[in-house]
Amino acid sequence: MSKGNRYDAAVIGAGVFGAWTAWHLARRGKRVLLADAYGPGNARASSAGESRIIRMGYGADELYTRWAVMSLARWKEFFAAAGERLFYGTGVLWLAGKDDSRVRHAAEVFARCGVVFEELSTKELEKRYPQIGLQGIMKGLLELHSGVLMARRAVAAVAEDAQRLGVEYRVAQIAEPRGAGAISAVTTNSGERIKADAFVFACGAWLAKLFPEILGARIFPSRQEVFFFGVPPGDTRFAPPALPTWLFQEDEIYGMPDLESRGLKIAVDRHGERVDPDTQSRLASAEGAEEARRFVEQRFPALRGAPIVETRVCQYENTWNGDFLIDRHPEMENVWFVGGGSGHGFKHGPTVGEYVTARILDGADGEKRFSLASKETVQKRAVF
């Protein structure tokens, strides 16, 4: 029987989670609408950055390591099929201070999950990375095959490929759905009704605005600033293969080598103030720039005085502890929340999309850690 203008699924939000969900649903032969208020990987979205790390390390947290391993394979397959170079295998270097428990645990998980890595002593670090200021660093752990996804362009590529698979895409803002049980339609801001069997709200930080009663206190959008420092002319020490992507949790700062000539990327992982994703200023602050400068002087002494050549301001969409939120609406059984990427979600896009698809189409069991019931209203970050 024809379903007329009714979709099997409407996916609202074309960030990395929504784009991959629409893609997987279409691959399963479903008729899918993908709607976004501003566009796939738009400048206000969390998925909009130039680049995102894909690392396997989550300390002792094996669930996300396994998901990252699956996702890296999927991203690579996808880019190979699309003929796009949107992954750079820079390697990801974890740096540990006195407390090296996180890298020790990560190494144990890597051994179980088949992640290829190398452990590096301070001596080896000094020899290999003379451009890094290693004060306070006692150990390194290098993920050899991990690296960087070119985020904004990768999301655009997934949304485009989803359309090739039959997904209908449109620019539209969807209002908060109302009703109980299985709802039949949602409404755009121009009053048009969109009918579907299932509705997936993959709205990043907007989930808190769109569902204020349920998620207003459970999604914590935080302002995050990113800086790119210009490298000296003709100097290759800050580009791969000389410099990998690196993280030093004690500094709460991480960065990437000079990719596609954008400069050395420095980002602060500490949560900034609560922001509204529609209206927050996208101009980086003087204090943020000063902090990034101080950090660069300390960790990359040869870049003392280097100019900031580009900045970005984005928001994390944190849950209380950093676990994703992937669950049904408590009253509307065919309405799904997909979000809570919490500053680490991008890499997992392909696996999130596959997981959501299996939950909707196959009634697959849900992971407890992603449930709405597990989401508290006080922040206590546990997933890094």
Ligand SMILES: Cc1cc2nc3c(=O)[nH]c(=O)nc-3n(C[C@H](O)[C@H](O)[C@H](O)COP(=O)(O)OP(=O)(O)OC[C@H]3O[C@@H](n4cnc5c(N)ncnc54)[C@H](O)[C@@H]3O)c2cc1C
């Ligand atoms: C600075 C920064 C650095 C990060 N670094 C990393 C990293 O290195 N590695 C990593 O894995 N992750 C990283 N992350 C996290 C990752 O980028 C996010 O978790 C991920 O992009 C979230 O994707 P999303 O699809 O849930 O949300 P978004 O990308 O925000 O997409 C949500 C979409 O929903 C749309 N929308 C909202 N409301 C509506 C509505 N009512 N109707 C229609 N459309 C709507 C929006 O326009 C938007 O396009 C980082 C995030 C930031 C901000």
